[in-house]
Amino acid sequence: MNLTKDELREMYRLLLLTRKNDERVNEIYARKGLPELPHSCMGEEAIAVGCTYKLRQDDYIIPSLRARGMFLVKGIPTKVMMAGAYGKRTGPARSISTSHHMGDMSKGIMLGTGLIGSSVAVATGAALGLKDMGKDSVSLISFGDGASSQGDFFESLNLAAIWKLPVIFVCENNGYAISTTTDRQMAVENVADKAAGLGVSAVIVDGNDVLAVFEATQEAVARARRGEGPTLVECKTNRWHGHSENDRDNYRNPAEVEAMKRDDCVKRFEKYLLDKGVLTPELAAKIMQSVLQEIDEAVKFAEESPFPAPEEALRDVYAD
Ligand SMILES: Cc1ncc(C[n+]2csc(CCOP(=O)(O)OP(=O)(O)O)c2C)c(N)n1
Ligand SMILES: [Mg+2]
Numbered sequence: 001m002n003l004t005k006d007e008l009r010e011m012y013r014l015l016l017l018t019r020k021n022d023e024r025v026n027e028i029y030a031r032k033g034l035p036e037l038p039h040s041c042m043g044e045e046a047i048a049v050g051c052t053y054k055l056r057q058d059d060y061i062i063p064s065l066r067a068r069g070m071f072l073v074k075g076i077p078t079k080v081m082m083a084g085a086y087g088k089r090t091g092p093a094r095s096i097s098t099s100h101h102m103g104d105m106s107k108g109i110m111l112g113t114g115l116i117g118s119s120v121a122v123a124t125g126a127a128l129g130l131k132d133m134g135k136d137s138v139s140l141i142s143f144g145d146g147a148s149s150q151g152d153f154f155e156s157l158n159l160a161a162i163w164k165l166p167v168i169f170v171c172e173n174n175g176y177a178i179s180t181t182t183d184r185q186m187a188v189e190n191v192a193d194k195a196a197g198l199g200v201s202a203v204i205v206d207g208n209d210v211l212a213v214f215e216a217t218q219e220a221v222a223r224a225r226r227g228e229g230p231t232l233v234e235c236k237t238n239r240w241h242g243h244s245e246n247d248r249d250n251y252r253n254p255a256e257v258e259a260m261k262r263d264d265c266v267k268r269f270e271k272y273l274l275d276k277g278v279l280t281p282e283l284a285a286k287i288m289q290s291v292l293q294e295i296d297e298a299v300k301f302a303e304e305s306p307f308p309a310p311e312e313a314l315r316d317v318y319a320d
Contacts, residue, residue: 047142084099
């Protein structure tokens with residue numbers, strides 16, 4: 001593994017920032033409501049951080065609904081994400097887009113959509129464009145197990161395999177599509193099994209292990225840059241909350257959710273770094289303090305920012 005101690009600590013900070021940001025947004029939503037309905041990524045942070053860490057600025061990503069850490073790794077400021085949750089003018093694209101589907105081409109983030117599965121095709125098209133332009137950049141898309149049963153998924157993987165496109169398909173398999181368990185929406189056990197039938201290399205990793213996700217993705221990226229085509233990285237993970245913060249999650253046994261929380265990807269990485277001596281309790285406390293301060297500042301920024309003016313709604317929608 002090619003990571004320095006500073007890089008490992010930075011990964012830990014990003015994991016913690018993703019977790020604490022999510023916690024804060026959920027808390028504000030529960031207390032006083034927010035224009036944007038939060039879809040918690042708690043339990044799944046290791047995938048977002050692991051698959052995006054060390055990507056280049058000119059690699060293109062489309063994060064899923066539950067991959068908020070990908071924005072942070074790619075350089076979207078916490079305060080911009082927070083302003084998006086508040087629907088403020090300082091949010092992504094003046095908060096015309098939701099903050100979980102935002103795009104910023106200057107950072108290599110393509111705009112996603114709420115249409116499950118559709119972005120898999122967009123990312124594949126981007127990979128075709130990169131290949132045609134002769135670049136060695138890659139396109140990386142994250143999506144859920146539910147999305148892997150949409151037609152877009154099969155068509156995209158099929159073409160990506162035939163044309164050896166530089167695209168990495170990162171599946172966050174959390175076992176649920178809203179309330180539907182994976183065994184009720186697919187007849188094979190793994191999403192990776194679907195890739196095999198389409199000629200796409202696939203690997204299954206523990207999605208709660210940030211380094212396992214990082215290594216598998218880095219390998220996939222290297223293959224893609226060498227012109228060897230697409231890879232599907234299936235990350236097995238857990239969704240701690242309901243589908244969204246207004247989902248009462250009454251279809252799951254609380255004991256099942258409690259068991260998930262015992263395998264906490266942030267705590268697991270923290271323990272690993274402490275055992276290795278990369279982190280000390282003092283340093284961990286310092287990182288925690290700086291993360292909480294960053295989030296406090298983001299909340300202040302979002303609360304003090306103005307709402308967009310109504311007449312701005314159509315700006316950038318139609319060409320002049
Ligand atoms: C085409 C389409 N069908 C249905 C929906 C409603 N919907 C939103 S999220 C979701 C489930 C997604 O499950 P999964 O892909 O496993 O992602 P997860 O929420 O578990 O991260 C559904 C059915 C949608 N947004 N788009
Ligand atoms: Mg799912």
